[in-house]
Amino acid sequence: TSDHTGLLLGISFPRLIYSEQGLREVENKFQVRDDDVFNVTYQKSGTVWMLEILSLIHSNGDPSRCRTVPNWDRGPWYETVLGLQTARSNQPPRLISSHLPIQLFAKSFFQSKAKVLYTVRNPKDVFVSLYHFAQIFRPYKEPGQLDQFLEQFLEGDVPFGSWFDHVKGWMGLRGHENFFWISYEELQQDLRGSVERICRFLGKQLDAQAMDGVVENASFQAMKQNKMSNFSLAPRFLLDQTHSSFLRKGIAGDWKNQLTTAQSENFDRVYREQMQGLELSFPWDEL
Ligand code: A3P
Numbered sequence: 534t535s536d537h538t539g540l541l542l543g544i545s546f547p548r549l550i551y552s553e554q555g556l557r558e559v560e561n562k563f564q565v566r567d568d569d570v571f572n573v574t575y576q577k578s579g580t581v582w583m584l585e586i587l588s589l590i591h592s593n594g595d596p597s598r599c600r601t602v603p604n605w606d607r608g609p610w611y612e613t614v615l616g617l618q619t620a621r622s623n624q625p626p627r628l629i630s631s632h633l634p635i636q637l638f639a640k641s642f643f644q645s646k647a648k649v650l651y652t653v654r655n656p657k658d659v660f661v662s663l664y665h666f667a668q669i670f671r672p673y674k675e676p677g678q679l680d681q682f683l684e685q686f687l688e689g690d691v692p693f694g695s696w697f698d699h700v701k702g703w704m705g706l707r708g709h710e711n712f713f714w715i716s717y718e719e720l721q722q723d724l725r726g727s728v729e730r731i732c733r734f735l736g737k738q739l740d741a742q743a744m745d746g747v748v749e750n751a752s753f754q755a756m757k758q759n760k761m762s763n764f765s766l767a768p769r770f771l772l773d774q775t776h777s778s779f780l781r782k783g784i785a786g787d788w789k790n791q792l793t794t795a796q797s798e799n800f801d802r803v804y805r806e807q808m809q810g811l812e813l814s815f816p817w818d819e820l
Contacts, residue, residue, distance in 0.1 A: 537674040542637055544694040547672035550613045550771075556637060559612050563639040568626040569647040570735070572608055575699040576632050576692065577662035578654035579717040581779070584608040585751045585762055586720075586728060587628050587650070590737055594746020596759075603761045612637075632693050635702035646711060650731065651703045654717035655817035656696045657788035657800055660686050662781065664791075669777050671770055683796055687803045697807040704813060718785050718816040724748050753783035 538545045541553045542560075572587055574580040581604055588607050592598050598607065608628040609616035620629050631638065642649070660683065667676040673692060676682040682691075689695025706712040713734040720727050725748050732739055739747065749755060756762040757780045764772055764779040772779065792800070 537672060538692055544634060544637065545690065545692050547692055549672035550615070552614055555614050555617055556612060559617060559633070559639055560637050561640060563611065563617070563620075563641060565639050565641040565645045565647045566625055566627065567646040569642075569645070570626065570628050571642070571647060571649045572628065572630045572652075573638075573649050573703060574630075574632060574652045575654075575659060575696050577659045577666060579652045579720060580630055580632070581762065582717070582720060582751065582756070583650060583652050584628070584630055585756055586731065586747060589747040589750055590728065590732060590735065590739065591626075591628065593739060594743035594750070596746065596750040596755075599750060600759055600761055603766055611639075634694055634699050635705070648711045648713070648735065649703075649706065650734070651706075651712065651714040652717060652720075653700055653704075653714060653815065655785065655788070655815070656700075656804065657792060657797065657817075658717070658785060659696060660800075661788050661791045663691065665777050665781055666779070669773050669779075671773065679791070680796065683792075683800070687800065697804075701808075701811065704811075716816050721785050722816075724751065753780065756780055757783075 537549070538547050540546075541551060541556055546556070570587060572580060572583050574583070584604050584607065585599060588599050588604070589596065605616065606619055606623075608630045609619035609623070610630045610632065611617050611620040612631055612633050616630075620627060663686065664676055664679055664682055667673045667682070685691055686696070689698060693699065704714065707714060713731070715727060715730065725744065728739075728744060728747050728751075750759075757778075760766055762780075764774065767779075788797070
């Protein structure tokens with residue numbers, strides 16, 4: 534696979550698992566149900582973590598389903614060719630994951646009562662996570678030198694396009710009652726408190742024991758040990774975890790170990806340009 538990614542509907546997608554027809558189908562034909570719950574992120578922002586949390590909330594903290602069904606079947610990425618089939622055939626209430634920018638999301642969502650949970654993460658950590666991921670995820674092209682890959686990331690010349698556009702687009706829905714956002718850093722700092730907020734948004738009540746089940750089984754360690762959540766069942770032609778892992782470090786602030794001062798300052802400059810004037814505050818702003 535030499536030409537890995539292509540522009541589909543103006544955004545770069547890896548050709549191995551996405552098709553233009555599939556993307557159009559998702560945008561124009563996918564029937565969103567009022568009881569659908571969408572787990573939306575820019576890639577590497579905590580998608581599979583939130584997927585696990587939502588699966589566990591649904592099962593009242595009981596991990597049986599999380600330990601027997603792969604996460605990509607529990608919360609399929611509906612914009613992939615296979616994920617679309619799974620999303621369509623899963624029983625309601627459905628949990629659906631997505632990295633789509635808002636302009637390519639299923640149109641029928643906007644007339645529905647379905648819920649979106651949007652997870653954001655410090656973009657410097659997103660970048661570092663993506664840099665490592667791109668080295669093991671076969672549908673992506675090799676990222677090459679970090680410095681060069683950073684330029685591409687800041688210009689939005691990576692799969693799913695610009696982090697800035699993605700976040701600005703989705704965060705435009707804040708204030709809507711079917712939209713909830715949270716950061717990776719908040720999940721890190723206070724998982725239990727975050728799960729409580731998520732439950733409130735979902736209208737779901739968990740007793741203390743169920744809450745313990747969610748928090749324990751959604752921990753980095755528990756997920757790393759769970760074959761259904763650590764992607765060890767993913768076929769080799771998609772993911773090769775011999776040199777790095779999907780669940781790599783699972784910390785906030787790893788960018789400090791990976792970016793030079795100059796790279797970090799360059800990042801800050803682009804960040805300020807792109808995010809100026811937005812009345813949004815994120816946990817990483819004061820860093
Ligand atoms: P790192 O590469 O920084 O370790 P996504 O699911 O959106 O692709 O994001 C993957 C990132 O989320 C990886 O970051 C991964 O380790 C982290 N992650 C997944 N589950 C986690 C958990 N339970 N706790 C902390 N981080 C988690």
